[in-house]
Amino acid sequence: MWGTHLAWYHLLHPRPAYVIGSGEPPEGNFMTASWVTPVATDEPLVALALDRETYTYKLVKKYGHFTIAIVEDVNLLWKLGTKSGEEVNKLEMVEYFKGKKVPSPIPKNAIGWIEAEVKQMIPVAEVDMVIGKVVHWEAVKGFGRRGWDLKEVKIPLQKAGRSFVFPCEEVLAKG
Numbered sequence: 253m254w255g256t257h258l259a260w261y262h263l264l265h266p267r268p269a270y271v272i273g274s275g276e277p278p279e280g281n282f283m284t285a286s287w288v289t290p291v292a293t294d295e296p297l298v299a300l301a302l303d304r305e306t307y308t309y310k311l312v313k314k315y316g317h318f319t320i321a322i323v324e325d326v327n328l329l330w331k332l333g334t335k336s337g338e339e340v341n342k343l344e345m346v347e348y349f350k351g352k353k354v355p356s357p358i359p360k361n362a363i364g365w366i367e368a369e370v371k372q373m374i375p376v377a378e379v380d381m382v383i384g385k386v387v388h389w390e391a392v393k394g395f396g397r398r399g400w401d402l403k404e405v406k407i408p409l410q411k412a413g414r415s416f417v418f419p420c421e422e423v424l425a426k427g
């Protein structure tokens with residue numbers, strides 16, 4: 253469903269694409285995900301629409317935690333989103349460190365990341381909506397009062413298939 257066929261959900265793109273880290277190295281994995289959203293703030297919750305066919309799904313279910321990393325490298329996003337950890341060891345393709353509150357991996361070149369513990373996994377069609385509680389987050393550079401400084405960092409959004417865009421114009425709404 254994240255392939256090259258144009259579909260209704262492309263109306264909801266461009267949307268940021270992230271690297272999801274799962275498991276506990278040496279049993280760990282990275283995959284790309286763009287169907288990721290904040291859900292609540294009283295209790296800080298985030299959700300992933302995670303295909304049950306993915307290796308990431310198995311590791312998230314087994315270990316009960318994951319990370320969401322922001323990287324600027326679209327080639328890395330494409331690579332991690334088009335190969336499965338069932339076939340290749342993606343931990344060997346990316347330099348990484350483990351999270352501070354959960355031991356899932358985070359790419360070394362991440363400009364920010366979230367660490368989450370699984371609160372709920374809700375099966376819907378071919379995915380599980382994975383609701384995670386944010387237990388730690390960090391930005392490495394270019395993050396301030398108004399969020400990301402787009403002059404300093406590049407936040408890739410997936411448009412469709414292998415086509416990505418970088419937001420570059422910032423506008424302050426009046427009123």
Ligand SMILES: Cc1cc2nc3c(=O)[nH]c(=O)nc-3n(C[C@H](O)[C@H](O)[C@H](O)COP(=O)(O)O)c2cc1C
Nearest residue numbers: 254283284285286287303306307308333335336337
């Ligand atoms: C830009 C992009 C966004 C993606 N978004 C998602 C997503 O939100 N949820 C999902 O389950 N798969 C998504 N995928 C597909 C997975 O990344 C892909 O199936 C991957 O091979 C799964 O890896 P794994 O089996 O190692 O976990 C996306 C792929 C790309 C390239």
